[in-house]
Amino acid sequence: MKTCMKLMIVSALGGALLVGCGGDDDVPIVVGGVRDTIFSFDEDGAKVELPTPDINGMANMPGTGVAGDFACFNGAANVRPPETAADIPVAMTVLDFETDLPVNNVVVQFYRDNVFPEPDATGFPCLAGCQTGTSDATGLVPPFMDGGDSWYSYFIKGRSGPTPASTPVDSAQYNESASATITGNSVAASTLSIIPTVLGLTRVTGTALVAGTVYDCADEPVRGLVVRMFAEDADETTATDDTLIVDAGTRTGPGYRYFNGDGFPDGDQGFSNVDGLFAAANLPVAAPLRVEAWYNAGTATAPVPTLWGCERIRVFPNGVTIVNIRPKRVDITGCTL
Secondary structure: OOHHHHHHHHHHHHOHHHOOOOOOOOOOOOOEOEEEEEEEEOOOOOEEEEEEEOOOOOOOOOOOOOOOOOOOOOOOOOOOOOOOOOEEEEEEEEEEOOOOOEOOOOEEEEEOOOOOOOOEOOEOOOOOOEEEEEOOOOOEEEEEEEEOOOEEEEEEOOOOOOOHHHOEOOEEEEEEEOOOEEEEEEOEHHHHHHHHHHOOOOOOOOOEEEEEEEEOOOOOEOOOOEEEEEEOOOOOOOOOOOEEEOOOOOOOOOEEEEEOOOOOEEOOEOOOOOOOEEEEEEEOOOOOEEEEEEEEOOOOOOOOEEEEEEEEEOOOOOEEEEEEEOOOOOOOOOOOO
C-alpha cells in the first residue's frame, strides 16, 4: 500500500473520536459538492445517472493544481502487468496495518500477473502465476520472483488469534510495483471494526471494505474524482448487466468516503481531495467488484463525464481490499465507457 494512504488512515484511526461524518441509522448522510451526472447501465441496459463533482475553477488533477499526467492514459504502454524487466527476488515483510508491527504465521499468496483466480470451496487456488509463503516471527516471507517494476497483487489469509488485535482478517491489495523489498499489509479484526467508525459508518458483519488511492501516470494523487463500484455479472467483458452499489446515505448501508487532504475522512466531500484517497464500507460481497473513477473533463455548466480508471477486484466477507487506481489501461475489460 502506498505510504501516504497508510499514514492518512492510521492518523485518522488515532483521531477517530474527532470525526463526525454520520448520524443515526435512518438519517441520510448528505454528500455535498456534486452536480450533473455520470452514467452506468442497469440490468435492462438503461442508463443510470450518477453524480459527478463540480470541479470548475478548482485545482483539479493532481493535488498540485496542475493538469494530471495523461501520458499513459489508454496507451499501449499502460498495460497490466508491464513485464519488461528480468525477474528479481521480491522479499515481502508482513506488517500490521495500524501498528506497523510484524505479523507472523500468515499465509501470503502472491499473484505476479496481478489477477486473482476464480475462488473454489477452499478460497483462492494458487495456480499458474501464483506463489505462496508463510511469514516468520519477523513478518518475512520467503522471496517471491517477479519482473522488476511489474504490477502484482497479493492475498493474506486471515487466521484466529487470542485477541481481535492479533487476529488478521482476509485482505488483498492490487496494482503494487515489484521491487527487492516490499511490505504486505495485514489488517487486524480490531482495525477492521474501527475503520468504518472513522468513516462515519457502522460496520455490518459479513460485508466488505475497500480502500485505495487514485493516481495519474506519474504516480501523483488525483483530486476531483468520483469513485463508484459495481457487482459484476458472469460476463466480465461488458458492463451492461452489472449492478451499481449505491451509497445508501445511512450508517449501516454501503457508503463511499473521501479524505479531506489533511489526514481525515470528510462525510460532506463528494470527490477525492489532494491525497487521492477513497474508502467504501458495508459493501456486498460479490466476485468480483469493478471499481471506476470518473472526472468532469468539461465545465460545471457543460460537464463531460470521463472515465479516469477502472479495475476489477475481489472482496471478502469481514475483509479488506486495497486498490491503486491509475489512468485507464488499454487492456482493461468490462468498464463503463
